[in-house]
Amino acid sequence: MKKKIYLIALTMLLSVAAFNSYASTATDGALTILSKEQIASMTTEQKEARVEEIKARVNEIKAMDKSELTKQDKKELRTELKGLKHEANALGGGGIYLSVGAIIIIILVLILIL
CATH class of the missing domain: 1.10.287 (Helix Hairpins)
Known part of the structure; x- marks a missing residue:
């Protein structure tokens, strides 16, 4: 029993x-968002370099003067940041939810x- x-x-x-790992396939801003297949084929060094690129782009966005941007530009920045977050999570191995x-x-x- x-x-x-x-x-x-x-x-x-x-x-x-559930085991989730998300990555967007859209292209936004200065960085191209990679797909899951592209991330899976990367080596550890390439993944680390990509994470550093993402961090640099996020720091650039944080340093921007957003008061002069239009509503559409702000929306595009938010969309780009969401895509970068999803890609960074996929590069980091995702997690268990x-x-x-x-x-x-x-x-x-x-x-x-x-």
Whole structure:
């Protein structure tokens, strides 16, 4: 009986957990946003260099005087920053994301076990 409970709990846990890694394929501003396939084919040194390029571009955007920009220009900068963030997350390996439902199920399983 205990094996059945563990099997069900493990199945539920694995079905709720999600592994996400996002990268945009759009081209914005000075940097070209890379696709997932391009990122997967990169070496570690290339990934580190790309992260440094992204950091430099983000620092350029932060240093800009945004008070003189039009509404459309500000929107384009926000879109570029979002794309760069997604690409940086993809270069960094993404992460493990658990939904609220998964956390609740984990807590319930722990309560049942203990």
